[in-house]
Amino acid sequence: MSSARSLRRASAAVLTTALLASLAACGDADDSARDDSPKSQGRPSARLTVLAASSLTDAFETAGAAYEKANPGTEITFSFAGSQELAAQVGQGAPADALVTADTTTMDGLKADTGTPTVIAGNRLVIAVAEGNPEKIDELGDLAGAQLKVVLAAPEVPAGRYSEQILDAQKIEVKPVSQEPNVRAVLSKVELGEADAGLVYRTDAAAAADKVDAVAIPDSQNAVARYPAATLKTSRNPEAAAAFVSWLSGPQAQKILKDAGFQQP
Structure with missing residues (x-):
């Protein structure tokens, strides 16, 4: 009887050891899987x-x-639009996680909604003209020509405010044939031949270099657009949103x- 009990105890010990080893192996495997997950790597x-x-858009x-x-x-x-349209979307509670505008004024107006x-980044304006510059536009003053069809962004759009600022500073009166809801719409008018010229960001003209030419505006007559980025307080993924906004200031994004032609912040 004593020998039988000893045998059963020995068998139980062997089984217990094997079970513990198996559980330890599973634990190691689970740890390994967790280590490979994106969240575990921050x-x-x-x-x-x-x-x-x-x-x-392109960048x-x-x-x-x-x-x-x-x-x-x-x-x-991404949801791309004029900064004033984005601000309206935020005000209406649009489900989003982060916001990047083309001016600090719009962002400052949303302090209650953002981090x-x-x-x-920064940017500057150029004069977008048809390829080959058939109207021979060389400077801002040329935009005042009565025979020219000039398109600008609307005054409530950052690009429109910058345009108004630099034209007023040079005392140049321009009567646009249309005022567009965002800078890409201005560029499109020039691309399609519906306008002879338009004030757009340098980066926009560069993105359409096969369709339009860009006439530079001297820095002394230009304005610097600044692009602020922030998380939105209504984000359902605040940690991930903060990580992306932070990444935008890092070397890869910069x-x-x-x-793409943007200036360093």
Whole structure:
């Protein structure tokens, strides 16, 4: 009887040891899986919606792809529009996680809805003209010509305010044939031949270099557009939104913006 009990105890000990080893192995495997997850590496996974000024379209499409590649598990959807339209969307409670405008004035008006903004880039205006510059436009003063069809962004749009600012400073009176809701609409009018010239950001003209030419405006007669980025307080993914906004000031995003023609902040 004693020998039988000893055998049963020995068998139980062997089974217990095997079970503990198996559990330990499972635990190691689980730990390994957790270590490989984006969140464990400080990269919160989420689906983000970013409201961004229309002049950022090309650069941000590149930036978004780069961010998703570097941060598996995060998907970014951009909604591009004039900054004043974006502000209206935020005011109406549009579901979004971050906001980037083309001016600090618009962002400052949304302090109750955003986190602390950070300027991520700068820009300047140029005169967009048809390819080959058939109207021979060389400077701002030429836009006052009665025979020219000039298109500007509307005054409530950042690009429109900057345009008004530099024209007023030079005492140049321009009567636009239309005032557009965003700077990309101004560019489109010139591209389609519906306008002889329009004031757009340097980056917009560069993105359409195969369709329009850009006439530079001296810095002394120009304005600097500044692009602030901030998280939205209504974000359902505040950590992931903050991570993306922070990344925009980092070296990879700054190189993308610089390559697109934006100035460093």
